[in-house]
Amino acid sequence: MIDAENIVYSIGGQRILANVYATFKPGEVTAILGPNGAGKSTLLKCLTGALKPDEGRVLLAGKDLKHFSLTELSRKRAVLSQANPISFPFTAHEIVVMGRNPYSLEKTTASNAEIADEALNLVDARHLRDRSYPTLSGGEQQRVQFARVLSQIWEQEGACLFLDEPTSALDLRHQHQLMDLVQKLAAEKKLTVIIVMHDLNLAYHCTDRCFFIREGWIRGGGTSKDLITADTIAEIFDLPMKYAAMRFGMDLAG
Template identity: 75%
Template sequence: MIEAENIVYSIGGERILANIYATFQPGKITAILGPNGAGKSTLLKCLTGALTPDNGSVFLDGKNLWDYSLDALSRMRAVLSQSAPVNFPFTAHEIVTMGRNPYSFDKTDAWNSEIADDALALVDAWHLRDRSFPTLSGGEQQRVQFARVIAQIWERDEAYLFLDEPTSALDLKHQHHLLDLVQRLCREKRLTVVIVMHDLNLAYHCTDNCYFIKEGWIRGGGASRELINKDVISEIFDLAPEYAAMRFGGELSE
């Protein structure tokens, strides 16, 4: 379980996150939703330890995030950022194998290579194995990077998986393939999954719980199929109620 307690984060005197309280459960996919600039990615970075909040704490299984060593964290959580530019001509397989770095001293190269291959196959990218990563399309690169984070927590149950806009560059087929895979791994391995998303229809259908953020403040939290509705969407995104109903009413609860 992840617990965020009173998280506050500012940049240059401007408050980005304000008194955030949130809980993320094992075996559940929880979406962080909201407008551009609301603080979604900043919150995700605070949850992973990439950013240190000005105030408040993050607890993993009841233990303060900052009490874990980097080695321990690398074995219990994996993070897919919005962008991870790679300019060197690593192959797709080499990129995925980088996810196995925490195990380089206690697992053989052959073992780690096999897991990298399995992860590539799982995300429908095995055929890209020997391609130079910079030559891949944006969607192909995103799938390879997703395989890397899956490889990082391959052997571990009840790990933490943080995903920041993981479907942004994917076509429709691979959007659903990736989210179906996340759902399956979440159930089978009791992962705690935190995912930043913009697509509310995907969030409605593919996540268990969600939090909305607006201007750095949490606006509610609960089951996705209850909270993602035209009234909440209208408030969070400053849309006229009739437009929210027209745009989302066919998919979402009233």
């Protein structure tokens, strides 16, 4: 479980997050939604410990993040960022094995390599195993990086998985494959999954709960199918109601 308690974060005197309270539960997939620049990725970075809030605190299983060592955190949570620029000619398999670094002193090279192969297979990327990572398409790279974060928490029950726009480069088939896999792993391993998303239809159909952020303020926390409505979309994204209903109403109802 992740709890955000009164998170405030500013950059250059501009407040990005304002008094954020939110709880993210094990076994559930929770979406963070909102317009560009609303503070979604900043909140995700605060929740992972990559950014330190100006005020407030983040609790992981009831314990303040600042009381975890980097090694402890690396085993309790994995993070998939929006951008993962790698220009060196690592193979896809080598990228995924990097997720096993927290276990390098206690697991054999062979066992870590086997877990990397299993993770690649889960994300439908086993055939990319020996390809040079920089030569892969954006969608292929995204699947390989997803395999990397899965390998990082492979044997962990109740870990946290943070995903920032994990489907942005994927085609429709792989978008739904990834979200189906996320839901399955959350349920089976009691993962706390937090996803920053722009695709409202995907969030509606493939996440359990959601929060909306606008101008640093957060609201929501209920079920996605109750909260993602034409009314809310019009308000959060500053759209005329007729466009919100026209663009999303029929899809969401289906």
